[in-house]
Amino acid sequence: MAKLYFRYGVMGSSKTANALMVRYNYEERGQDSLLVKPNIDQRDGARFVASRAGLSHPCIYFTDLREMDEEALRRYACVIVDEAQFLSEDDVDYLTHLVDDLNLPVICYGLRADFKGDLFPGSKALLATADIIEEIKTICWCGRKATCNTRFDENGVVLKEGEQVVLGANDKYIGLCRRHWKAGDLGPGRGK
Numbered sequence: 001m002a003k004l005y006f007r008y009g010v011m012g013s014s015k016t017a018n019a020l021m022v023r024y025n026y027e028e029r030g031q032d033s034l035l036v037k038p039n040i041d042q043r044d045g046a047r048f049v050a051s052r053a054g055l056s057h058p059c060i061y062f063t064d065l066r067e068m069d070e071e072a073l074r075r076y077a078c079v080i081v082d083e084a085q086f087l088s089e090d091d092v093d094y095l096t097h098l099v100d101d102l103n104l105p106v107i108c109y110g111l112r113a114d115f116k117g118d119l120f121p122g123s124k125a126l127l128a129t130a131d132i133i134e135e136i137k138t139i140c141w142c143g144r145k146a147t148c149n150t151r152f153d154e155n156g157v158v159l160k161e162g163e164q165v166v167l168g169a170n171d172k173y174i175g176l177c178r179r180h181w182k183a184g185d186l187g188p189g190r191g192k
Contacts, residue, residue, distance in 0.1 A: 002105040004095055006084065006126035008112040009136030010146045010175030015109040017051035018136060019082045022107060031077035035059035038086035038122075049082050062091060073102060084110035087122030096129055109136075114164050115151035115173070117181075138175055141187030146175035150186070158184035 009015050019035070026033040037049055039061045049059045065079070079098060081087070098104045108130070112123050119127070127133060140146040151159045151173055174186060
């Protein structure tokens with residue numbers, strides 16, 4: 001029986017690397033998986049997923065997935081969605097259709113909350129409907145578990161206001177423990 005998975009973690013917790021490794025594991029066993037990302041994510045180029053660790057692979061956009069014939073989808077052993085926080089509630093509902101009606105496992109990777117501590121729409125829907133929810137852990141600069149996504153500007157000043165979605169990586173975000181997120185402390189030698 002297929003399941004809907006939501007594997008979440010803060011920025012820098014290797015979510016994309018995990019997604020790419022899962023895709024590789026399916027391929028190594030002779031099974032096709034379908035790698036998908038939301039159209040909004042253009043950081044790695046069109047229809048491409050890349051991790052900070054150097055792993056990368058072509059993908060399709062979520063709109064491409066929604067347009068695929070269900071018979072074509074049945075040839076895949078699973079669907080892997082990167083940056084799932086950017087999905088809508090309707091998109092997540094579509095993923096439940098793939099799981100429940102096509103018996104197609106779906107593994108989603110994404111952030112749980114934004115830099116203000118608010119849930120993303122896709123994450124909220126996944127937390128409410130996923131069969132299995134797993135945290136991908138990483139640490140803060142102090143050694144505690146990082147649970148908060150922290151956005152900072154070019155001067156290293158931690159931001160607590162602004163648009164929910166501003167694409168970036170290590171140049172704009174870092175995962176911190178709650179204590180250092182509240183304090184706006186990026187660590188020794190970083191920021192203000």
